[in-house]
Amino acid sequence: MAFLQDTLGPKGVLTEKNDTARYCIDWAGTTGATPLAVARPANTEEVAAVVRYCHQAQIPIVPQGGGSGLVAGALPDAQKAELVLSLERMQRIRHLDPLNFSVSVDAGCVLQTLKDAVEAEDFTFPLALGAQGSCQIGGNIATNAGGLNVLRYGMMRALVLGIEVVLPDGRILNDMKALHKNNTGYDLKQWFIGAEGTLGIVTGAVLKLSPKPTSTRTAMMACSDVTAAMRLYAQARRSCCDLLSAFELIPRRCIELAIEASPELSDPLDTPYPVYVLMELSASGPVSLDSMIEGLFEAGLTDGLLLDGVLASSDTQANQLWMIREAMLEGQQLHGLHLRTDIGLPISALSDFHQQASAMVHAHSPESEVIAYGHVGDGNLHFNILPPPQLNEDEKAAVLHNLEMRLFALVPQFNGSISAEHGIGRLKQAPFLETLDETERQLMQQLKLLLDPDELMCPGRILPRQSQRSSDSVF
Template sequence: MTSGMTGAVEEPSGAAVLRRMLGDDIVLIEREKMLPYCRDWHGDAVSSAVAVIRPRSTDQVAAAVKACRALGFSIVPQGGNTGLVLGAIPDAPERQVVLSLERMNRIRKIDADDFSAVVEAGCILSELKDAVSEKGMFFPLALGAQGSCRIGGNVSTNAGGVNVLRYGMTRELVLGLEVVLPDGSILEGLSTLRKDNRGIDLKQLFIGAEGTLGIITAVSIKLTPYPDQAATALLGLASLEDAIKLYRRARRDCCDLMSAFEFMPPLAFTLAQEAISDLPIPISTEYPAYVLMEISGSGLVDVDDLMQRFLEGVLEEGLVLDGTIAASQTQARNLWLIREGINEGQAKRGAHMRTDISVPLSQLASFVDEAERAVSEALPGAVSVSYGHVGDGNVHLNVLPPSGSTPEERIQLIYKAKSVVNEVLDRYAGSISAEHGIGRLKRPDFDARLPETSRKLLTALKHAVDPELIMNPGCQLRF
C-alpha cells in the first residue's frame, strides 16, 4: 500500500488565464519580455504589468478587452511608447495590462485622388509619411520621435509638432476613427468625408483622450500634395521679442506657405552637439536668440525666391542679424537636427524638469523672461532652456540641475522648478500641456486647475463610456 499527500490544486494566475484565453502568441507574461513596454522613453520611470497583450487585428483587440473585463484587469493602451507624460505606463501593475498596438501596423489604403489614407494605429509615423510620399502625397505631422511613435498614439494624445502653425494639431488631420470601446464593441467610423454634419462628431471624443475612453485601432487621415519645394533658414536675432516680431512679419509676407517657425537659445547648439558629436553649426553661436524657419510648397510656387526676398528685407532693416539658408536637402536636415538634438542633449545630462506649456503669442517673450528669472532666483545654479514653436505660443521651458547634483537633489529641484514655472504660467492664463497631453505625470497639476463644470462633464463622459473604469485608469484624472 502506498501513501501520499493530497491537497488543493493551485489556481492558475490571472496572467496565465489571460494567456490561455488569448493565446501564447498574443500575451507576454515573462517579466524580461514585458520590461520594454513598462518603462518610459527617457528611462526615468520603470513599472511592471500583469501581462502585455500584442494583438494583430481589431477583432483581437476586442477579444482582449472582453477577456480583461471578465478577469477584472484594467487596460493601458500603448503605441510607440514615446510619450513624455507617463500616459502609457502602468501605475498599478498588479491589476493592469499593457495593450500594445505595435503589430497593427498596416496601411490599409492610400487614395491620392481622395487625398486620404486609412492606416492602422500601430503604423510608425515616418513609415506612413514615406508611403504616402511615394504616391505624391504628404502627411504633415512632424515630430522628433517620428521614427518610433505610432499614429494611434499621435491621435490619442492629439500630438502637435513643428508644422502646427500651417496644418494644425493632429485633430485637424483626422477624418475618421475605428475604436474598440470598453465593452469590447467596435465603433466603425473610418469615413474619409471632409464634410459630415450628422450630429455630434463622435471621433472627437477619442482624440486627445489618451486611451481613457477606448482603444483607437485605425485612423483615416487627411493628405495634401507633397511639397516638393522647401526653403529652410537658420537666423540669429537680438532677442526673443525680435523673433516674435519676425514671425508676425513672416506670417504676413509668406502667408500660409510658412510651415515651421522655431525659436532656440544659444545653448541649443551645445546640447545638440552633445547628442550628435559631428553635427555642423553653420552660424555664429553668440546671438541671444535663434529662429529656424521653413517655407514649403509645390507646383508653380517658387519658395526659394520667396525666402530670399523675405530675408533681404528683414536683414536690411536689422531685424535679423545673421543667417544661413540651406543649399541642399542634407544641409536642411542638419539644421533640423540642431532643433531635434536639444531633447537628446538634455537627456544626456540626466534627470531634469521638462515642460510643455503655452501662452498667448503676444505674451510669449515676457512669459519666458519672467519664468526664467523666477527659476534663477529660486534655484541658483540651475540652467533654463527655453525653445519651441513661436507660431502657436508653445514653449518648452526646461530646467537642468547643476552638474554634480545627486539623484535626490535632482528630484527636489525638478519639483520646485515645476512649482515656480507653473506659478508664473497661471498669471498668464496659460496651459500646462500644449501638445504632450496629461498622462499620469501632469495629473495633479491638471486636477488642481480643472474648473468644476469641466470636471463634472469629464466625469459624466467617463462613466457613460467606461462605467467599469477599465480604460487607462490613473491617466488624466482619477474618477
C-alpha cells in the first residue's frame, strides 16, 4: 500500500470497501471478490511501475476497463486476492493524424469520447456497441470487441494499427506505429488483441479511422422466418455492396421486450411479424442510398422474402429504430436470470443452427423461451433463453446450465464458435477448453507461460492456472 500511494499519489489508490465496490461488479450484475486494492495509474510509466512491483512481490493483477464485459474476466477473483488495476484515469486522445486517417489514444479513453472527438474532425471510428458510453479502448482491444458494424469494418482487431503494452514483468512494448502496411517479422500486437489481459496490459493504441459518412439510411423490414431473413441478407449484400454497415436480426419477442423496458417506444410496423431485420447503409460520396434500399424492397417483395418494411425518413426516426435494438437488452434484464450466449457461425449455417437449437430447447424445456437475435450479417447470433418463470432461482440456473451445455455441443457441428465477441473470461472457460484440439491448447499454454511464467496477469482467465491443469498437461 505504501508503494502504491508513493507511486500513484492520493488519487491513484483506493482501499476502502465503499470505494472499491464498483470495481467488483459488471454490467450484467456478476460480482467478484474484494480486491487487495484498486490501483489507478495516470500514465504508462505508472502502470509499468506497479506491474514491476507486483511481479517481484508475486501479486496477481487483473486489469479493468469500463466494466461492461459479460464473462467475468475483469472481476477480482476469490481464489487468491488480486490487485485491480483500473485504466480509467488514462483518458487522453494523444494525436489525430488527418492525412494518415489514424488516431492514437490512451487505453482508458471511453469509446464514445473517441467517437465524438473524431466526428468533430469529419472522421468516424466505426466500432459501435451498446456500452460505448462506458467501455474503454483498452478493454475493446483486450476483448477484440465486435458490435454492430463488423460486417463492413471488421472487429477491433482490424482497426488497430499500433499498440502499447505493459508486459507481465513490467517491460513496455512500444509498437505505436501508425502503419497501414508493415511486413517486418511477427505481428506482435496481435498477441494482445483478444487476449483479455492475460498476456499484458494494453496502455495505448493507434487506431484506424474512416471518412465520416455524409449520408446514412436505416430501414426496418419484416420477414416470415429466419431463413427468409438470411436470404434477404444475401440479396442486400450483393445489391448494396460495401455500403451495408449493419444487418440485425430481431425476432418479434425482442420488439415486445424493448417496449416493455421503454414504454415510450412504439411498434415499428402496423402489423406484428415473426421476424424483423434492422438494416443500415452509409456512404461518404454522391451515392443514392434511397434507390438502393427501394430496389431491395422491390426485389424482396417480388421474391417473397419481405413482408413489410419502413425506411426511416429522419434521424429521429432512425434513432427510434436503433433504440429498439438497445432497449430489448434491458427488457431481458427485467426478467431476471437468463442465458446469454454469443455464438459465431458461418453465415450460411445460421438459419439451420437456429432451427436445430430452437428444437433442442423446446424438446428439453418446453416452457423456456428462445430469444435469438444478433449481428447476423457477420454470423453472430445471440441465442438467449428465458427459463420457465415459475421456477425458483436454483431451478432456473439448473435448467439454463443444462440447455447451455446442449447448445454448445451443437456449435462444433456447424463449425462455429461459442464466443463471437464477448470472449472467454472465467464464465465460458469450461466449454471453451472442450472445443480446443491438443495443438491449439498447447500453443496457447506455451504463449501464456512464455510471457507470464508466474501466471500473475489475469490468472485463471481463458486458460486455467497451471496448478489447475491435469497431470497429463504438456507442462
